[in-house]
Amino acid sequence: MGVSRQNTRKKIRCWMDNQHLARWQGLKSTQTQAQELISGPSPTAKTKLLSFNKTQSRVVTSLLTGHNILRRHLHLRGPTNSPLCRRCEAEDETSAHILCEHEALVSLRHVYLGSFFLDPVDIKNLSLGTIWNLSKRTGLLRTGIRLGGTKGLFLKPRCIRTVRTRTQLLINQSSS
Numbered sequence: 001m002g003v004s005r006q007n008t009r010k011k012i013r014c015w016m017d018n019q020h021l022a023r024w025q026g027l028k029s030t031q032t033q034a035q036e037l038i039s040g041p042s043p044t045a046k047t048k049l050l051s052f053n054k055t056q057s058r059v060v061t062s063l064l065t066g067h068n069i070l071r072r073h074l075h076l077r078g079p080t081n082s083p084l085c086r087r088c089e090a091e092d093e094t095s096a097h098i099l100c101e102h103e104a105l106v107s108l109r110h111v112y113l114g115s116f117f118l119d120p121v122d123i124k125n126l127s128l129g130t131i132w133n134l135s136k137r138t139g140l141l142r143t144g145i146r147l148g149g150t151k152g153l154f155l156k157p158r159c160i161r162t163v164r165t166r167t168q169l170l171i172n173q174s175s176s
């Protein structure tokens with residue numbers, strides 16, 4: 001008795017989903033930012049990500065995983081001396097700080113996310129489209145970082161390239 005192609009595909013997809021879930025649940029403590037902001041594997045999020053263009057996908061993914069050009073990540077990699085938010089200096093400049101608490105983004109957060117301040121757990125319930133809309137409006141991680149309206153701090157693309165190059169050099173040095 002033969003096995004239908006459709007059934008085989010279904011079984012493979014199911015196996016891949018289980019593997020994905022197992023890897024997610026086995027994440028180490030170094031991926032705390034991702035665990036703080038992402039609830040886990042989601043078919044809805046997968047569909048949305050596949051509908052995004054490269055920029056949208058990069059911005060939203062880097063924001064939710066913490067692998068971005070915000071100061072805490074740069075500080076861990078070496079190029080910056082301080083992990084503190086460059087604008088308010090109240091806390092480490094993490095994705096959670098920017099998405100949930102950074103005061104200069106209060107009004108935009110209210111417009112796009114429906115609240116002046118949020119908890120990281122609230123981010124888990126937002127659609128990726130909503131997060132992209134806020135990121136797009138603020139210019140976050142797109143061509144630079146603008147953390148307080150048009151007069152906020154802005155890291156120019158040339159500076160970002162310099163930071164990226166230095167980061168890559170440090171990574172290369174530490175792995176060789």
Ligand SMILES: [Zn+2]
Nearest residue numbers: 085088089102
């Ligand atoms: Zn801040």
